[in-house]
Amino acid sequence: MPRRGIRSWFTVRVTTALFTIPLWLDLTAVAVGAIQGAMFAARLTERRIDLLGVALIGVIVGLGGGILRDLLLNQRPAAISDNWYLPVATAAALLGMLLLRVFTKLNGLIIALDAVTIGLFGAIGTSKALAYGVPEVPAVFVGVISAVGGSILRDVALNLPIALMHVGSLYAIAATAGTVLLVVLVSLGVNVVVAAGLCVVVTTLTRLGSVRYGWSLPEQRALGSWRVWRRA
Amino acid sequence: MPRRGIRSWFTVRVTTALFTIPLWLDLTAVAVGAIQGAMFAARLTERRIDLLGVALIGVIVGLGGGILRDLLLNQRPAAISDNWYLPVATAAALLGMLLLRVFTKLNGLIIALDAVTIGLFGAIGTSKALAYGVPEVPAVFVGVISAVGGSILRDVALNLPIALMHVGSLYAIAATAGTVLLVVLVSLGVNVVVAAGLCVVVTTLTRLGSVRYGWSLPEQRALGSWRVWRRA
Amino acid sequence: MPRRGIRSWFTVRVTTALFTIPLWLDLTAVAVGAIQGAMFAARLTERRIDLLGVALIGVIVGLGGGILRDLLLNQRPAAISDNWYLPVATAAALLGMLLLRVFTKLNGLIIALDAVTIGLFGAIGTSKALAYGVPEVPAVFVGVISAVGGSILRDVALNLPIALMHVGSLYAIAATAGTVLLVVLVSLGVNVVVAAGLCVVVTTLTRLGSVRYGWSLPEQRALGSWRVWRRA
Numbered sequence: 001m002p003r004r005g006i007r008s009w010f011t012v013r014v015t016t017a018l019f020t021i022p023l024w025l026d027l028t029a030v031a032v033g034a035i036q037g038a039m040f041a042a043r044l045t046e047r048r049i050d051l052l053g054v055a056l057i058g059v060i061v062g063l064g065g066g067i068l069r070d071l072l073l074n075q076r077p078a079a080i081s082d083n084w085y086l087p088v089a090t091a092a093a094l095l096g097m098l099l100l101r102v103f104t105k106l107n108g109l110i111i112a113l114d115a116v117t118i119g120l121f122g123a124i125g126t127s128k129a130l131a132y133g134v135p136e137v138p139a140v141f142v143g144v145i146s147a148v149g150g151s152i153l154r155d156v157a158l159n160l161p162i163a164l165m166h167v168g169s170l171y172a173i174a175a176t177a178g179t180v181l182l183v184v185l186v187s188l189g190v191n192v193v194v195a196a197g198l199c200v201v202v203t204t205l206t207r208l209g210s211v212r213y214g215w216s217l218p219e220q221r222a223l224g225s226w227r228v229w230r231r232a
Numbered sequence: 233m234p235r236r237g238i239r240s241w242f243t244v245r246v247t248t249a250l251f252t253i254p255l256w257l258d259l260t261a262v263a264v265g266a267i268q269g270a271m272f273a274a275r276l277t278e279r280r281i282d283l284l285g286v287a288l289i290g291v292i293v294g295l296g297g298g299i300l301r302d303l304l305l306n307q308r309p310a311a312i313s314d315n316w317y318l319p320v321a322t323a324a325a326l327l328g329m330l331l332l333r334v335f336t337k338l339n340g341l342i343i344a345l346d347a348v349t350i351g352l353f354g355a356i357g358t359s360k361a362l363a364y365g366v367p368e369v370p371a372v373f374v375g376v377i378s379a380v381g382g383s384i385l386r387d388v389a390l391n392l393p394i395a396l397m398h399v400g401s402l403y404a405i406a407a408t409a410g411t412v413l414l415v416v417l418v419s420l421g422v423n424v425v426v427a428a429g430l431c432v433v434v435t436t437l438t439r440l441g442s443v444r445y446g447w448s449l450p451e452q453r454a455l456g457s458w459r460v461w462r463r464a
Numbered sequence: 465m466p467r468r469g470i471r472s473w474f475t476v477r478v479t480t481a482l483f484t485i486p487l488w489l490d491l492t493a494v495a496v497g498a499i500q501g502a503m504f505a506a507r508l509t510e511r512r513i514d515l516l517g518v519a520l521i522g523v524i525v526g527l528g529g530g531i532l533r534d535l536l537l538n539q540r541p542a543a544i545s546d547n548w549y550l551p552v553a554t555a556a557a558l559l560g561m562l563l564l565r566v567f568t569k570l571n572g573l574i575i576a577l578d579a580v581t582i583g584l585f586g587a588i589g590t591s592k593a594l595a596y597g598v599p600e601v602p603a604v605f606v607g608v609i610s611a612v613g614g615s616i617l618r619d620v621a622l623n624l625p626i627a628l629m630h631v632g633s634l635y636a637i638a639a640t641a642g643t644v645l646l647v648v649l650v651s652l653g654v655n656v657v658v659a660a661g662l663c664v665v666v667t668t669l670t671r672l673g674s675v676r677y678g679w680s681l682p683e684q685r686a687l688g689s690w691r692v693w694r695r696a
Contacts, residue, residue, distance in 0.1 A: 052636055053629025067536070072299075074308040076538040080606065083599040135315040142312065152389075157616075159625045161391045165285025172284055304531075306540040367547040374544065384621075393623045397517025404516055 023084065029120040030062040030085060031092035032113045033150050037061025038096035039110070040154065051097075057154055058093020059086070065149035069125045072142050073132050111211060112204075115174070119203035122147035122175040123196040126182050130192075136183045143179035147203070148172050170210035178203030255316065261352040262294040262317060263324035264345045265382050269293025270328035271342070272386065283329075289386055290325020291318070297381035301357045304374050305364050343443055344436075347406070351435035354379035354407040355428040358414050362424075368415045375411035379435070380404050402442035410435030491548060493584040494526040495556035496577045497614050501525025502560035503574070504618065515561075521618055522557020523550070529613035533589045536606050537596050575675060576668075579638070583667035586611035586639040587660040590646050594656075600647045607643035611667070612636050634674035642667030 038058030041049055049057075063079045063086070070077040079085035125146025129139040148164055148171050155162045164171045178199040185195035209215055270290030273281055281289075295311045295318070302309040311317035357378025361371040380396055380403050387394045396403045410431040417427035441447055502522030505513055513521075527543045527550070534541040543549035589610025593603040612628055612635050619626045628635045642663040649659035673679055 049629050053626075056629055056636075071303060071535060072309060072312050074306065074538065077536060080536050080593075080598055080602040083601045086601050086605055129312075134312055137315045137318050138312040141318055155391075156388060156620060157626055157629070159391065159619075159623065162285075162389055165281050165288055165389070172288075303535060304541060304544050306538065361544075366544055369547045369550050370544040373550050387623075388620060391623065394517075394621055397513050397520060397621070404520075 023082075025120070026078070026124065027084060027088045029117045029124075030066070030089050032062075032110075032117045033065070033121075034058040034062030034089040034092035035096035036110060036114050036117075037150065037154055038093035039100055041158065042097045042100050044158070054097050055090055055093045057157060058096055059089045060153050060157055061150040062089035062092060063150070064153035065121050065125070065146045068149035068153075069128065069142055069146040072145065073129060073134065075132070112208065115204040115207040115211075116200065118147045118171060118175055118207060119178055119200035121150075122179045122203055123182060123199040126179040126199070127192055127196055130183070130186060136187065140176065140179045140183055143182070144172055144175045147175035147179075170207060170215055174203045174206035174210065177206050255314075257352070258310070258356065259316060259320045261349045261356075262298070262321050264294075264342075264349045265297075265353075266290040266294030266321040266324035267328035268342060268346050268349075269382065269386055270325035271332055273390065274329045274332050276390065286329050287322055287325045289389060290328055291321045292385050292389055293382040294321035294324060295382070296385035297353050297357070297378045300381035300385075301360065301374055301378040304377065305361060305366065307364070344440065347436040347439035347443075348432065350379045350403060350407055350439055351410055351432035353382075354411045354435055355414060355431040358411040358431070359424055359428055362415070362418060368419065372408065372411045372415055375414070376404055376407045379407035379411075402439060402447055406435045406438035406442065409438050487546075487548065489584070490542070490588065491552045493581045493588075494530070494549060494553050496526075496574075496581045497529075497585075498522040498526030498553040498556035499560035500574060500578050500581075501614065501618055502557035503564055505622065506561045506564050508622065518561050519554055519557045521621060522560055523553045524617050524621055525614040526553035526556060527614070528617035529585050529589070529610045532613035532617075533592065533606055533610040536609065537593060537598070539596070576672065579668040579671040579675075580664065582611045582635060582639055582671060583642055583664035585614075586643045586667055587646060587663040590643040590663070591656055591660055594647070594650060600651065604640065604643045604647055607646070608636055608639045611639035611643075634671060634679055638667045638670035638674065641670050 035058065037060060038054050040061070041054045041057035063077075066085075067077040067079060079089075122143040126139050126143030129142035130136075134142060151164060151171065152162055178201075181202050182192075182195045182199035185198065186192055267290065269292060270286050272293070273286045273289035295309075298317075299309040299311060311321075354375040358371050358375030361374035362368075366374060383396060383403065384394055410433075413434050414427045414431035417430065418424055499522065501524060502518050504525070505518045505521035527541075530549075531541040531543060543553075586607040588607075590603050590607030593606035594600075598606060615628060615635065616626055642665075645666050646656075646659045646663035649662065650656055
């Protein structure tokens with residue numbers, strides 16, 4: 001049975017290999033998320049959001065995915081267990097807000113960093129879930145929630161339609177592709193660090209490809225017509 | 233003291249009687265919820281929701297109540313602990329989306345199944361809460377959240393007003409009636425399986441009655457006038 | 465190292481001093497929150513919210529902050545572990561709804577009670593977090609979430625923009641000021657009951673000051689101009 005095999009493999013490796021994820025790497029992902037979140041909120045000038053609100057959205061985007069991940073795993077959230085997460089997220093959010101002009105010119109860089117961040121959150125979330133004994137399928141789910149949870153909470157907090165459910169964003173698909181690859185590779189016995197690295201690469205490239213080449217899912221309206229699905 | 237009596241009674245029976253709820257029954261409830269959720273989302277064609285979004289809403293409706301239930305009980309969600317829930321919910325959501333035309337003709341069947349589902353989720357949620365030592369009153373609350381949590385999360389995700397707070401839906405009332413009955417019967421020493429069965433029946437009939445006969449709660453505007461309440 | 469010092473200090477004191485918070489005090493805070501929440505919802509007459517919806521919003525405001533606090537601490541929510549919270553919150557919500565006219569005349573009293581409630585929730589949340597070994601910075605975060613969580617969930621449930629992110633409300637700032645003071649005082653060795661008392665006073669006065677004198681944070685639009693920030 002492959003599942004039991006993975007678990008026992010993990011109990012050995014994970015503590016040494018996986019949860020020595022460098023704190024700076026995790027915090028970097030949080031910071032990039034927070035910068036993005038604050039820039040997003042700061043652009044909504046017609047909303048009369050105050051400074052605190054903009055910072056709050058930044059913090060939500062930076063930390064939300066990880067908090068949802070840990071709630072699903074029934075663990076105390078990492079951001080609650082360590083002094084560093086909240087100040088880093090807050091500082092990054094304020095930075096994103098203050099440097100809005102500069103960063104807008106660096107838009108390409110931010111999109112690239114953001115794509116890497118989704119990959120990182122997905123890889124960390126799925127690996128952590130596997131390490132806590134979650135079966136393969138929900139481990140992918142936890143990874144995807146880690147990757148996109150921050151932006152879902154952002155849209156709920158801002159009372160906007162949730163972006164990732166609408167045509168033209170491949171966030172969740174990119175995270176799913178990467179985390180499925182991670183789980184498959186780990187099942188085949190590949191080292192989790194290698195698998196996580198490939199997960200980050202696949203997620204990042206999928207997301208960047210969707211931005212660069214306009215990849216998107218078919219709109220659900222198309223389903224009204226049966227022809228599309230006849231051969232599916 | 234009745235509460236202690238229930239608890240000790242539960243520690244004996246529950247493990248043998250309650251948590252042998254057949255997985256297929258739980259998954260059937262999840263599937264019906266997911267079909268309903270996807271059909272609901274698929275009808276909102278003006279929203280430009282993509283395929284993933286429709287499937288996601290289906291999964292949210294199917295699994296949301298159970299996840300909220302387990303978060304409140306401080307347990308790892310069932311959907312995260314087992315490989316079956318997510319694929320079943322996803323497949324049911326896709327099915328609901330693809331067969332939108334067929335199912336619309338079966339509208340009565342879907343409403344009936346949905347009413348049974350609310351009853352099942354409420355009965356499972358309240359029984360599980362009692363089994364984990366939750367007192368009677370919050371056990372009802374956990375059951376109601378199990379029953380209606382999926383549709384609350386659906387409305388939040390779709391940025392709609394929460395349906396169950398508005399005039400004309402007796403979802404929460406139906407679930408409350410059934411779960412209160414369950415708790416009262418268990419307090420009186422009735423077997424939990426029998427009590428849960430009656431809970432499902434009462435919830436289903438209340439819900440179907442509200443659809444069939446247009447039962448509804450008084451709108452809160454009526455409260456402006458004191459007369460309504462003088463004798464209450 | 466101050467953090468370790470606090471923790472060991474807490475393990476001794478907390479069980480005797482902190483978690484003997486009188487239940488009536490906690491329930492009073494819940495009740496005031498629920499009254500406020502129901503009055504808020506009952507005013508939205510154009511929404512056609514039914515009785516249950518108004519009561520539900522009251523319960524959400526009264527219990528939401530505490531539930532979010534306990535989810536973040538990975539504990540079973542207090543409201544789920546005790547029979548009193550839900551009936552008190554529900555009764556208070558119905559009271560707020562029925563007595564809407566009377567209470568509106570007592571508006572000043574309600575605002576004052578509400579300010580005290582934010583202070584209490586913040587103090588209880590931060591103390592509980594410290595007692596469970598949460599580091600200082602996230603302990604403040606947990607306290608602020610306890611204080612403002614109910615009103616955040618209210619706005620999400622009503623599909624409104626989240627009030628505390630917008631210009632002119634110092635809810636979160638007031639809670640932050642009080643809980644930071646609490647953590648600093650506890651770090652300096654002050655008794656947690658005294659520190660919590662001062663937290664309540666500071667939070668209450670900050671909130672009342674913002675209502676009385678119109679204190680507010682600068683709107684984020686101002687950030688477009690660099691001059692404001694040159695000396696910051």
